[in-house]
Each structure stands twice: as structure tokens, then as C-alpha cells.
Amino acid sequence: MALNSVNTNVGAMVALQNLQSTNSELATVQSRINTGKKVNSAKDNGAIWAIAQGQRAEMGALNAVKDSLNRGQSAVDVGIAAGETVSDLLTQMKEKALAATDTSLSTSARSALNEDFVALRKQIASTVSNASFNGVSLLSGTDGFKALANAGGTSTIDIGVEDMSLSGSIVTLAADEKIDTVTAATDALALVDSSIANVSASLARLGTGSKALGTHANFVGKLQDTIESGIGNLVDADLAKESARLQALQTKQQLGVQALSIANSSTSILLGLFR
Structure with a gap:
């Protein structure tokens, strides 16, 4: 059984990690669309x-x-x-x-x-x-x-x-x-x-x-x-492919925000146990 704690919100931590990963991928895709290149600097590849x-x-x-x-x-x-x-x-x-x-x-x-x-x-x-x-x-x-x-x-x-x-x-x-x-x-x-x-x-x-x-x-x-x-x-980047990926990541980002919001609200539910 998962531990319910106000000190450590594991669900929120996982949701935040996933959201940060999505944001990083989204930034990469946006850079490729802006520059038209998938390798724009040495740090890319x-x-x-x-x-x-x-x-x-x-x-x-x-x-x-x-x-x-x-x-x-x-x-x-x-x-x-x-x-x-x-x-x-x-x-x-x-x-x-x-x-x-x-x-x-x-x-x-x-x-x-x-x-x-x-x-x-x-x-x-x-x-x-x-x-x-x-x-x-x-x-x-x-x-x-x-x-x-x-x-x-x-x-x-x-x-x-x-x-x-x-x-x-x-x-x-x-x-x-x-x-x-x-x-x-x-x-x-x-x-x-x-x-x-x-x-x-x-x-x-x-x-x-x-x-x-x-x-x-x-x-x-x-x-x-x-x-x-x-x-x-x-x-050079495949702009058609990157455009499709951008839409998918934007949807994934919105879902990640919702997941984080749900995870953060779990601690407030514990208050109900003390009423």
C-alpha cells in the first residue's frame, strides 16, 4: 500500500519529472522548427x-x-x-x-x-x-x-x-x-x-x-x-515530422500539467481524514 505523506508527494515528483522531460523535448522540437535544422550546434550532435x-x-x-x-x-x-x-x-x-x-x-x-x-x-x-x-x-x-x-x-x-x-x-x-x-x-x-x-x-x-x-x-x-x-x-530537420511531433508534445504537456495538479491535490484530501 502506498504511503500517504504530506512531506513526500511521490506522485507529484513523478508527474513533475515527466512534465520536465516533455518540456525539454518540446524545446528541442521548437528549436528545430525555428532554425529548420535538427543539428544546429555541436551540443545537438x-x-x-x-x-x-x-x-x-x-x-x-x-x-x-x-x-x-x-x-x-x-x-x-x-x-x-x-x-x-x-x-x-x-x-x-x-x-x-x-x-x-x-x-x-x-x-x-x-x-x-x-x-x-x-x-x-x-x-x-x-x-x-x-x-x-x-x-x-x-x-x-x-x-x-x-x-x-x-x-x-x-x-x-x-x-x-x-x-x-x-x-x-x-x-x-x-x-x-x-x-x-x-x-x-x-x-x-x-x-x-x-x-x-x-x-x-x-x-x-x-x-x-x-x-x-x-x-x-x-x-x-x-x-x-x-x-x-x-x-x-x-x-536539416524534417519540418513535416517535427510539426506533427510538436502537436503531440503540446498535448502531452497539457496532460502532464493536469497530472501534476491531480498529484498536488492528493495532500489536501488527507485533511478530510481529520474532520
Whole structure:
């Protein structure tokens, strides 16, 4: 038989413990509904939180990778645009050089052709010297561009320099090339022809590099989406489930309050025994 005591109300103690447990569960569910996450801090689930944080760091690192790839693609696109301009200028120079090989030209006509040729040559030099993006030039110098390829920084996509400066291995025309004589025009014509072929090959390589950077940037974007989805699977709450649980706990809370009220009233019943 249970002991009736005004000093120790066991029923009230049990009811209070159950109510406190319900209130704790209710607070957890309300937090999940408010934040949309079942793991919002390390105290919710230390292991899962640590994994999610690691993946968030990976996401941040991949943002830097995308930025690097985008800068590289912009630098390559500038190089391609300038290279195409150089190719167009060389095509015009070929026309001038070929015309200057005509032995029947008058001195004034040859001089006019030479002036046009020299002006086009200077435009090539100007185009190459100004073909840079954010300080990176792929048509001059020797550095090229190394775009980050992974979050650890251990892999890169390398784009080499296609140096189209005059007197180089691609544009073989000398910096002072002229067509003021038949012999000079003939020599210049051969150099222009080889330069056109070389520039076309360089543009093909730059185009391949641009495509590689774009393809990898798309891959990194998809990888970020996959990681973000994985993080969500780890920490996001099922709001439909939590909503149903909230209603159940609220009902349980109300019943717990009533149970505690009933348990607390049991001591007053003892007064009736002394009447």
C-alpha cells in the first residue's frame, strides 16, 4: 500500500519529472522548427556537426576555386580576342606584302603600301601589349596562368603563354619589318604566311584552354550543389515530422500539467481524514 505523506508527494515528483522531460523535448522540437535544422550546434550532435562543418569549409574553398577558374577564363578570353585581332592584321599585311612584290609598282605606290604595312605592324605590337586581364597577359611574357582545380590547392589547370610579340616564335615578323623593296616584300610575305599559321595554332590552344576552364568550373558548381545537399541531409530537420511531433508534445504537456495538479491535490484530501 502506498504511503500517504504530506512531506513526500511521490506522485507529484513523478508527474513533475515527466512534465520536465516533455518540456525539454518540446524545446528541442521548437528549436528545430525555428532554425529548420535538427543539428544546429555541436551540443545537438557533436559528430554530425563536425562533419557538416568540414563540408562547409570545403564549400568555401570551392568558391575560391571557382573564382580562380573564372579569372583564368577571362584572361584566356581576352587573349583569344587579341589573338584574333592579330590574325586579322596579319591577313591585311599579307595583302600589302603581296602587292609590294609587284615589280611594276611606282615608287609612290610602293611607299604607300609600306606605310600601311608598318602601321599594321605597329597595331600588332599595341594589341599584344594591351591584351591583359587583371594583370595577366597570355600573349606576352612567360608566366601563363595556373587556375586552382581543387579545394586543397594541390591541383591546377595550366594555361601557357602564346607570345605573339614581334620577332618571336609565333609572329616571326621583325619589329622593324618593311616592304619598301621587292626583296623586302618577298621576305616579309613569307614571314607573314608563317605567322598566320602560327597564330591560328596558338588560338586553337587558347580555345582548348578556355573550354577546359569552363568545363571544370561547371563541374565545381555541380560538386558544390552535391555537397550542399549532403550537408542538408545531415543537419536539416524534417519540418513535416517535427510539426506533427510538436502537436503531440503540446498535448502531452497539457496532460502532464493536469497530472501534476491531480498529484498536488492528493495532500489536501488527507485533511478530510481529520474532520
